[in-house]
Amino acid sequence: MKKHIKTINGVDYLGHNALANNKIIHIKTTPSSSGKTHFYWNKGRAELIVGSKVHFPVPSIAHLERYRESFFDVGRNEIQIGDSIVWFFGKPIQPMVCATVVGARRDKGKRFLRLQPNHPDSIVPETWALYQPGNFFLVSNNRINRHRAPANIIYAAYQDELNKIEEIYAPIRTRRIILRYLTNGNLSMGEKAFKECHYELFKSIYSWAGQYRKIELVIGDRQFPTMHPSKVEKAMREFCQDFSNRYLRLVGNDRAKMLNALVYAHKELAWIHPFEDGNGRTMRLYLELVAKTRGYGFDLAASLNSKKKKRYYHFAVRKAVEGFPRILTALLNKALT
Incomplete structure (x- = not known):
């Protein structure tokens, strides 16, 4: 049985209509000490999981990007699908956006990431953002326990x-x-x-x-x-x-x-x-x-x-x-x- 079913062209983020009826999505494969590790996203719980909890087959968007750095390396520079990041938006309405990367695409040689804000009241909605290394900051790989943030005006959830x-x-x-x-x-x-x-x-x-x-x-x-x-x-x-x-x-x-x-x-x-x-x-x-x-x-x-x-x-x-x-x-x- 084939475990991962590659999505068709254009299905490049977790919230796409073509994935509306799928609870578990294969999002990436990264290097690890054992060779490589597959990671999945549970849409119902908005959490990242590993293969032991997955019932196959599942749709996969892992082909969208190839990662060189291990998911487990929290000091890495590489931003991956499934990561929690801070994006320097730079606009007075909301200078910083705290979000989860839920998709990726290439357009005319440029990399774009689909960002889903982590705070429910974020003024900036889910959106595509041009990836510029100086404006993206890795916060969490979303596998560690995270503490909720106190009330704030910058829409940080954690x-x-x-x-x-x-x-x-x-x-x-x-x-x-x-x-x-x-x-x-x-x-x-x-x-x-x-x-x-x-x-x-x-x-x-x-x-x-x-x-x-x-x-x-x-x-x-x-x-x-x-x-x-x-x-x-x-x-x-x-x-x-x-x-x-x-x-x-x-x-x-x-x-x-x-x-x-x-x-x-x-x-x-x-x-x-x-x-x-x-x-x-x-x-x-x-x-x-x-x-x-x-x-x-x-x-x-x-x-x-x-x-x-x-x-x-x-x-x-x-x-x-x-x-x-x-x-x-x-x-x-x-x-x-």
């Missing part, structure tokens, strides 16, 4: 989509706010500056960008609690006063005092966790602002460039919050130049 969008926006927005503070000596490093860091990073992602949280937060899988939301506003005022009077005023040209100030700020802000989301990125930007406006370099990128290093960094922050800042101090010491 947390990993938000993470990718933040990663895309952050370099430009970080440079912009740092330049503004470096060229304007009248701007202080108080509470307004900290809130502005969050607003600049997340203003097109969350309607509450720059505003303190009103809900309780527990961080990570191990249930690490943070400050109760009713105490956040007062705690932030007190932190900013202490940071300014007890630390920043005394820094001068003393690098050790600068490092001590950064460690204090990081552990206090991590405990308060003032925003519903985006606290880590905001804290790091704020510390960079503080250091650079006092003539120091500051770059934590080396401590965050792998999953292992990120886990170690988060561990260091937790230990500092618990009263043991030695590891965090060592990491910030490397970042401070």
